Amino acid sequence: MILWGMNRFHASLARRGMKQVNWQPQWTVLDIGCGGGANLNRLLKQCPQGKVYGIDLSEESVVFASKYNVKELNKRCFIQQGSVCSLPYKDGTFDAVTAFETVYFWSPIEIALAEVVRVLRKGGCFLVGLEASSPELGKMWTERIKGMVVYTAGDLKDLLIEAGFSTIQVVHNKEEMYIIARK
Numbered sequence: 001m002i003l004w005g006m007n008r009f010h011a012s013l014a015r016r017g018m019k020q021v022n023w024q025p026q027w028t029v030l031d032i033g034c035g036g037g038a039n040l041n042r043l044l045k046q047c048p049q050g051k052v053y054g055i056d057l058s059e060e061s062v063v064f065a066s067k068y069n070v071k072e073l074n075k076r077c078f079i080q081q082g083s084v085c086s087l088p089y090k091d092g093t094f095d096a097v098t099a100f101e102t103v104y105f106w107s108p109i110e111i112a113l114a115e116v117v118r119v120l121r122k123g124g125c126f127l128v129g130l131e132a133s134s135p136e137l138g139k140m141w142t143e144r145i146k147g148m149v150v151y152t153a154g155d156l157k158d159l160l161i162e163a164g165f166s167t168i169q170v171v172h173n174k175e176e177m178y179i180i181a182r183k
């Protein structure tokens with residue numbers, strides 16, 4: 001039920017966020033924290049000749065996302081359980097990496113971002129989409145969810161620069177925030 005809700009309620013955030021990137025048909029893309037798998041499906045449509053990988057810490061999410069993307073599973077869509085702090089991919093594998101509603105839980109975030117940099121090819125794009133775009137807006141969630149951290153745009157920008165990203169663009173849309181970082 002939660003994963004179905006994630007697919008439904010995060011859809012508009014993901015659609016608006018994906019408009020921030022000039023997707024190429026042949027790209028290989030990683031979605032970190034793939035949850036219910038809807039964003040993997042969107043990415044398959046954005047990159048019709050490419051491949052899409054999803055990773056999630058939750059075994060339940062991996063099973064759900066696999067069923068959601070069964071038509072392309074193990075053909076153009078590959079999903080596995082794992083941690084952002086130890087990504088099981090070779091250096092420079094991906095043209096783009098996405099993370100929707102998940103960086104709040106990356107700990108330690110510095111190691112997670114270093115892993116994103118490692119698996120991105122030179123010039124690759126990292127797209128982050130967040131509904132809680134400031135600690136004040138996220139307070140009701142951080143008080144309820146242990147370990148959740150809501151970052152300011154400035155904090156994330158500093159962390160991304162420290163991790164090795166060269167170009168960082170921040171886009172605010174109502175209460176949402178999108179960050180597009182290039183390696």
